[in-house]
Amino acid sequence: MKTLTFLRPLLGLAALCAALWAVPAAAQTLRWASQGDPQTMDPHSQNESMTNMMNGQVYERLVRRDRQLNIVPGLATEWQQVGPLLWRFKLRPGVKFHDGSAFGADDVVYSVQRAQAPTSQIANYANGVGRPVKVDDLTVEFHLDKVNPIFLQHLDALWMMSKSWSEKHGVTRPLDFKNKEESHASLNANGTGPYLLVSRQPGIRTTYRRNPAWWDRHEGNVQEIVFTPIANDATRLAALVSGEIDFVLDPAPRDVPRLRATPGVKVIDGPENRIVFIGMDQHRDELLHGSVKDRNPFKDVRVRRALYHAVDIETMRTRLMNGQSHPTGGLTPSPLGSYNDADIEKRLPYDVALARRLMAEAGYANGFEVTLDCPNNRYVNDEEICIALAGMWAQIGVRVRVNAMPRATYFPKLEKYDTSMYMLGWGGAVTDAETTLTPVMRNPGDKGVGFYNYGRSRNDKFDELAAASSVEADPAKREQLVKAALREFKEQVHVLPLHRQVIPWAARANVDVVHRADNWFEVQWVNVRPR
Template sequence: MHRQFTAALIALALASGAAQAQTFRWSGQGDPQTLDPVSQNESFTNAMNGQVYEFLVARDKQLGLVPALATEWKQDGPLKWTFKLRRGVKFHEGQPFTADDVVFSVNRSKEKTSQIAPYAAALGEPKKIDDYTVEFNLKQFDPIFLEHLNTVYIMSKAWCEEHKVTKPQDFTNKEETYAALHANGTGPWILVSRAPDIKTVYKRNPNWWGKIEGNVQEVVYTPIKSDATRVAALMSGEVDFILDPPPRDLERLRNTDGVKVIDGPENRVIFIGLDQARDELLYSSVKGKNPFKDVRVRRALYQAIDIEAIRTKLMNGQATPTGAVMPSPLGDFNDPEIEKRLPYDLNAARALLTEAGYPDGFEVTLDCPNNRYINDERICVALAGMWEKIKVKVRVNAMPKATYFPKQEKLDVSMYMLGWGGSITDAETTFTQIYRNRGTGGIGDYNRGNFKDDELDALVAASSKEVDPEKRKALIKKAMLRHNEQVHHIPLHRQFIPWAARKNVTVVHRPDNWLEWQWIKM
């Protein structure tokens, strides 16, 4: 009797443990901005939506492109691609997946409220050949066509029409839509509930066309803004994983029983942008003119940054300083001339300011997120302290990313922090969004300083359609050197992304900081 009772208790405990192991609880400092998959082009939001929605081509564990909702494709000359679609796939609410959904999704992604509009536009015109064949006819050669295709999430045309979300949510102007809080994809995870900034719950899709490698049945995401609280939640076992452990806590986490740190670099560059368009800055003591229009001022700010102090003291070595505004050195072909930073030199910085007519400096506001990048607010505060040494008094205006990005998108900034990265290491997506003059179709959309450099714009535009790889490489390098010479942005570093997890959790660390749930084992 006693042995039977004990055995029953053990069986109950094991069953309970197995059930617990099926639920993956994790946290990060921020929350997805929206569930509309193309409204915002923010990496964390993309990675969350990418568990529900899918692309025609997906990324494997090494960021290689593999079949997803498309099973095969061929290129017929430089301006035509044909794709065969996966049969028998259904959206989570039961709608069949067909070519109509692909054509609709590509065109939806071109709308002005879509932040991937320039990528979708580069795909040309999608055309349905039959229910399971789609043809793309391009207006000009696209050197990274498949990479661009990997930015367009496929939505159900019928679902979007039913819920009046045929256009992406206008997130910048605080539009609320059905797609912002609900989701209906074809992917391995189904949205169960969404409470913004509180908790979002997903369950495994039993009808997914692919094979899930991991053993997780349910995913619960809880944003925890406070670094200390987030780390404590991991150490106590309240959560199984945190995406962004603060660098200063890494050593303690490495030495904590039951916890491990998973190290890896990220394809992401952190930099400072400057309003170079207005005749007078919105937030500055300088009246009647804009100091940031003068390259000497931009250069002075750059040369007043002690990047080694930021790397060692603030980032605990978890960053690589760079002089290139490019997520990965692969984007500039590891060219040391492009990667080289301007030297830290306070005397040179002071001389440049004096030459530009600001011997006593000036005051200006730096807008900064406080829950998006590693140590984002602390970096901004450190920069303000460094610029104080050349008499530029900087007020740091830090805020949550949900407030910060709409403010920045409206160009309601004088100085701002931005991080740029993801799975694409080619220069094209950085160039089109950040280096181009602001234009139509999303071109230059992330040029939030609104600088106009026609020489740079022409170089970038030419590189976007150059067929010859060596000629394109030369154009890319020339464009980057032009950008660096003009200091249109002040580069800081490429951040590392160590993840932290309970010892019983196995994950795949990708350099695009994308946590793929189907690969998680507990």
């Protein structure tokens, strides 16, 4: 593994710098980079953090998060739960979309219904808020058919679009990204937010400018945003150190100590609400990408348990992640999701001898071959983690071929269930277990239930507990249901939990940013001071 040498000329850096400086210099221009690129400008098509964060500079929700992740007013000024199945919202008057049209109740009803469409990756959240009904131009009600104990958390995932703009440009349903559909919303956007999309060049550059007609007050001073995806870690950080870019969302963990000691650069870090785990196909009778014929080893809990016991998580934490991870046996993005239950958070021990015995008991003493699909530009050290796991599992005879690819290729592959073993990270602003239990763990169903259960595991006992917790209004009863569901899922080892990421950001010394636990980079909070 190569380490970064800041003063060494890097292949491609000159071309990168030329591209960055093609944009006229300005004191309040923010040039930043990440290893990946947003997938689409359609805010309902893909539920992926980088895509959501970029679209979140343009689009807004009825509610939003403050710096401590509390839910506060957004496009709605106030709300009231009128009854167990009825919520009423007052909309902010005078709000304009970027094309100058007025925002109102028709746009809210349209946006929620659009987000409920089958091609939407946030359908589970949109269906959770029930049926939107216009009362008047600035009042909307949500009629639920069942209790939703985290209604506001679900609402916080729903971006508001212009009904008239969508109709004009033929984008009244979210584009089908997994089948490579493109639409006007792929490269264009029209929100109400603090920045306007100026130019979208996938894989090259995305630019924004400040919205002078935004209804709120900008806390930062950034007038222009220039985002450049830079896949190579060394190139990305060399551009930061040289001053060609101002901010990096994802410096490599191995380079963080040297960055802390680099003049003119600072590191801002903290734990992220995100669990990284390995999923396995537990649906097919024979793996698509494996050597075993006429049976599926991942259907045997002993094999799944053996793989878990063979993971040397402490070596991964210290050597690969440079201490920038929190190993866990938990299944939720934050330990708060399991109510800080120590048993749920506890990992199975690293025990290769036990793992070998379990493999033999299951009839796989000689192991088997399987392909592990993995992104190479989504999570911290994602490809490197998959390679390390392959080495660990070789000790118990499981011969793993790591198939790493960019996120734009990776996630559509998973959506088609074209995988036998895969890496997934799940998290964000919500710490409640519901937004993991229902979309990621439950038996695949309709209305977004089990949409991200790409291994298609099926556990009816767990599913009943999780479903009951989704509609339980009593907090004490709900806590017991959530814990019971998580214990059952964990006992059956439907996924192999690894760790929660620690997210370091890196910036030039003159750039002030706010680090949030959901790894959300809010540009309207950024101040760029003169160098």
